[in-house]
Amino acid sequence: MKGMVFIKDMHFAYGSTSVFEGIDLTVMPGSVYGILGRNGTGKSTLLYNIAGLLNPQFGSVEVLGFNPADRNPDFLQRIFMIPEEFYLPDVSINSLIRHYGRFYVQFNEERFRHFLALFEIPDHTLLKMSYGQKKKVLISFALACQVSLLLMDEPTNGLDIISKNQLRRAIVESLDDNTTIMISSHQVQDLSNLVDHIIILDNTRIVLHRSIEEIGRKLAFKISPDLEEANAAFFKEPVIGGNILITVNDGETESNVDLETLYKATMTNPEAIQYALND
Amino acid sequence: MNKYFSWRRQFLLIDRFWFENRKQFLYMVATTTGLLTVWLGFYLSIWSANLFSPKFQIAYYFLGLAASGALTANFLFSDLRDKPKAISFLLMPSTALEKVIVGFLFGVVVYGLVYSAAFYVVNATMVSLANHFFGTKWEIINIFRLGNYIDPFFDEPANQLFLKYLALHALFVSGGLYFSKYSFFKTSLVFLALWILRLLLPAVYHLFLPLGNFRGALTSFEVFDLNGNKLLEMPGWFNSVFTVFFSFLIIPILWVFSYFKLREKQIV
Numbered sequence: 001m002k003g004m005v006f007i008k009d010m011h012f013a014y015g016s017t018s019v020f021e022g023i024d025l026t027v028m029p030g031s032v033y034g035i036l037g038r039n040g041t042g043k044s045t046l047l048y049n050i051a052g053l054l055n056p057q058f059g060s061v062e063v064l065g066f067n068p069a070d071r072n073p074d075f076l077q078r079i080f081m082i083p084e085e086f087y088l089p090d091v092s093i094n095s096l097i098r099h100y101g102r103f104y105v106q107f108n109e110e111r112f113r114h115f116l117a118l119f120e121i122p123d124h125t126l127l128k129m130s131y132g133q134k135k136k137v138l139i140s141f142a143l144a145c146q147v148s149l150l151l152m153d154e155p156t157n158g159l160d161i162i163s164k165n166q167l168r169r170a171i172v173e174s175l176d177d178n179t180t181i182m183i184s185s186h187q188v189q190d191l192s193n194l195v196d197h198i199i200i201l202d203n204t205r206i207v208l209h210r211s212i213e214e215i216g217r218k219l220a221f222k223i224s225p226d227l228e229e230a231n232a233a234f235f236k237e238p239v240i241g242g243n244i245l246i247t248v249n250d251g252e253t254e255s256n257v258d259l260e261t262l263y264k265a266t267m268t269n270p271e272a273i274q275y276a277l278n279d
Numbered sequence: 280m281n282k283y284f285s286w287r288r289q290f291l292l293i294d295r296f297w298f299e300n301r302k303q304f305l306y307m308v309a310t311t312t313g314l315l316t317v318w319l320g321f322y323l324s325i326w327s328a329n330l331f332s333p334k335f336q337i338a339y340y341f342l343g344l345a346a347s348g349a350l351t352a353n354f355l356f357s358d359l360r361d362k363p364k365a366i367s368f369l370l371m372p373s374t375a376l377e378k379v380i381v382g383f384l385f386g387v388v389v390y391g392l393v394y395s396a397a398f399y400v401v402n403a404t405m406v407s408l409a410n411h412f413f414g415t416k417w418e419i420i421n422i423f424r425l426g427n428y429i430d431p432f433f434d435e436p437a438n439q440l441f442l443k444y445l446a447l448h449a450l451f452v453s454g455g456l457y458f459s460k461y462s463f464f465k466t467s468l469v470f471l472a473l474w475i476l477r478l479l480l481p482a483v484y485h486l487f488l489p490l491g492n493f494r495g496a497l498t499s500f501e502v503f504d505l506n507g508n509k510l511l512e513m514p515g516w517f518n519s520v521f522t523v524f525f526s527f528l529i530i531p532i533l534w535v536f537s538y539f540k541l542r543e544k545q546i547v
Contacts, residue, residue, distance in 0.1 A: 053369060053546045071542070072282050076372035087363035089299055099298045102291055103372045 004029045004149060004180050005050055010059035012045060019045050021204040022059065027197075029148070030177040031211075034195030035184040036263050041201040043184035044084065047151045050182070051081045064148055077104055080142040081151040088134050090127035096141065104145040112144035118173075119166050132158045139167060143174045152183045156190040168194055188260045198259065200266050207270040208262075210277055216254040218277050220247045221261055234272045235265035248276060288373045289380060295371075296381045303354070304385070311347045312397040315339075319405040328413035331406050334431045336420045340398055341432075341440050344391070345447055351390050352451035353463045355382040356541065360459055365546050375542040379534065387448060395422050442526050449533035456540040459547050497521070 005027035012020040019042040027033060035043045048054040049061055052068030052075070061068055066075035091099070093116065101107040116123070119136035126134055135158055142150055156164050171181060171194060185191055191198075198215070200208040224230060225242035233245035246265050249255050266273050297304075319339065322330040329335070358364040368378075399422060406419045420428060425438040432440070447470065454466025481493060491502040498513040498521070 048546060051370060053366060055545060070282075071369065071375070073285070073288060073372045073374055074282065076370055079370070081366060081370055083363060083366050085363045087361070087367045091298075095298065099295050103288075103295075 002029070003027060004064060005182075006060075006062040007049075008060045010049065010056045010061060012042070012049060012054065012056045014045075018204055020056070023204075023206050025199070025206060025209065027180055027182065029180050030175070031180055031197050032171065032175065032195045033180065033182045033197045033199055034191035034259070035182060035199045035201065036186070036188060036191070036259075037184075037201035038267070039186060041203070043186075043201060044153050046201065047081065047153050047182065047184055050149075051079060051151055053081075077106075078148040079151065080104075080145050080147045080149075082135075082138055082142055082153065082155055084154040084157060086135065086138055088126055088138055090125060092125045093121075093123050093137070096126070096137070100141070101144070104147070106146040108144050108146060111146070112140055115140035115143050115170050118170055119163065132160065132163060135159065136163060136166070139170065143170055146174075146179075148178055148180065150179065150181045152181065154185055154187075155183060156185060156187055164190060188263050192259050195259075198262070200263060200270075202267060202270070208266045208273060208277075212257050213254065215262065215277065216249070216257045218249055219257075219262075219273075220249040220251070220255040221245070221258040222247070222255075234276055235261065235268065237261065237264065246273070246276075283374055283376055285377075289377050292371075292373050292377050292381050293384065296385060300385070304390075307347070307351060307354075308390075308393050308397060311343065311394060312401060315343055315398060315401045316405075318343075319401060323405055323408055323412070326413070328409060328415045328417075331409040331413075331415070331417045333418055333420050333428055336402055336406065336417075337425070337428050337437050337440075338431045339402065340395075340420070340422060341430075341437075341444060343398060344394055345444055347394060348386075348390065348444060348448045349451045349467075350463070352386050352448045353455045353466065355386045355452055356455050356537075359456065359541075359544060360462070362546055365544075369544060369546070375538055378541060379538045382452060382537075383534065386452065387445065398422065439526075442530070445530045446525075446533065449530050449537070453533045453537045453540065456537050456544070 003026045005025065007023060007025040009022045009024060010020050011018070011022055025046075035046060037043050045054060049056055050063055050068060052063075052071050055069040064075060064078055066072050068075065088096075097107075097109050097112065101109065101112070116137065119133075119140060121129075121133055121136055121140070126137060129137065135155070139152075139155060142152075155167060159167060175181070183191060183195065195212065197211050198208060199206055219234075221244070223239060223242055223244050227243075229247070230236045230243040230245055233243070233247045235246040236243040244258070244261055246261060262273070358368040371378075403419045406417050409415060410417055425441070426436045428437040429435070430437040430440050433443075450470060451463070451466050454469060455462045458465045481497075484493075484497070488500060489502050491500055491508075493499065494501050494510070496518050498515075498518040500511045502509045502511060
């Protein structure tokens with residue numbers, strides 16, 4: 001299968017503040033990638049570089065066979081970005097379809113209305129909508145454009161619990177073999193059971209980039225009262241009833257990946273996690 | 280699909296630009312018309328008949344066009360100064376060329392026509408009132424035949440002022456794209472600096488040249504000499520190049536600069 005995003009030795013800095021120092025990344029179609037990292041580690045910057053809104057100082061970025069910096073209209077028709085702070089004009093839903101949808105050749109009005117219904121958005125002007133409702137309109141619009149690459153920067157910010165579930169449902173519904181969704185978030189739990197690949201950024205580098213399936217096959221996540229087992233684990237954190245642990249998965253069944261624990265373990269001891277996954 | 284230009288995308292973009300900006304555009308036209316009315320109405324109220332001669336009407340037309348046109352030009356790409364809007368604008372599936380064409384169409388052609396129409400209505404009313412009150416017989420200028428009048432600022436056919444206006448407009452469009460903050464103010468300073476430079480240029484030349492004076496153009500210099508003045512002339516084509524550059528080429532050069540600025544624009 002051909003990759004969708006190729007990043008090679010990318011260096012990026014805001015002035016003298018380095019954000020990335022030679023990162024490599026390949027993103028495959030038909031997947032949902034979760035991008036995690038502390039505030040200021042470059043989650044949004046990575047998405048901006050992929051969208052062509054920022055250009056790396058060194059290295060290369062290739063998306064869908066295009067150089068994003070060229071902002072070729074064919075490329076722009078095949079990607080959509082939902083930024084953390086977004087802009088939507090205060091117009092009616094019908095005007096949005098008429099004046100904005102036509103820029104995307106694959107825009108599907110029926111699909112747009114379907115997602116609006118899923119998010120329980122009333123069919124009136126955006127002027128009267130709350131921030132969360134507007135965000136759901138934008139997400140519905142993005143999904144209706146049926147682009148190959150959808151970039152979502154902190155999409156769950158401003159959404160309530162019910163809306164987060166609706167978002168999850170909408171993303172699962174719109175996935176197919178040719179679509180890739182990259183979601184950045186600092187709310188680790190929001191990505192649980194949604195992403196099939198995880199990318200963790202820290203200190204100008206990608207410290208983890210694996211599929212959930214591989215992580216679940218190689219690592220085991222469990223709560224154990226056994227102190228001896230806890231001491232042998234890659235990672236342990238006390239919880240009620242013992243410790244939550246990450247150990248080598250010796251069994252034949254895939255373990256359920258606890259993203260929050262994996263994230264904490266990677267931030268605490270990335271080498272140990274990498275070592276366990278490379279084994 | 281053509282990666283530089285497509286008529287389909289161009290029409291979609293025109294439609295979207297008008298849909299998004301029509302209110303601001305109409306407010307701007309209404310404000311300009313209101314200000315013109317107040318301005319000319321004030322002159323009418325101070326009872327000076329000479330203030331409505333064709334020469335003054337030409338001056339009002341171009342001063343109003345330059346001031347409001349510069350503001351409009353600066354507003355054309357104002358979305359780029361707001362991050363969420365900039366993301367939406369830059370990721371819109373169309374090329375930088377198509378976006379610049381929309382800017383030119385609305386900023387120069389549509390605004391120019393609408394302003395001219397608004398000016399004509401206000402000016403015709405005020406001149407008629409002035410003729411009525413002061414008993415004068417001032418002609419109402421025909422803004423579509425400006426070549427018939429003399430430009431009150433540079434003493435040349437008034438239609439040549441359009442070229443200067445278009446250069447000023449293009450400068451403010453470029454400034455709007457080049458400066459990410461306070462672009463109108465900064466571009467105004469650049470314009471002021473260029474104007475001062477233009478005024479100082481002959482004085483600077485005099486520092487390096489013998490005692491004498493320019494004769495009409497900067498390419499012809501008369502040296503004062505007790506044994507008889509001498510005329511120093513640069514080749515005629517130099518003057519032509521200079522004139523063509525500053526009259527005609529500067530406008531497309533600034534628009535091309537704006538195009539490249541937009542093409543390489545990154546969010547801040």
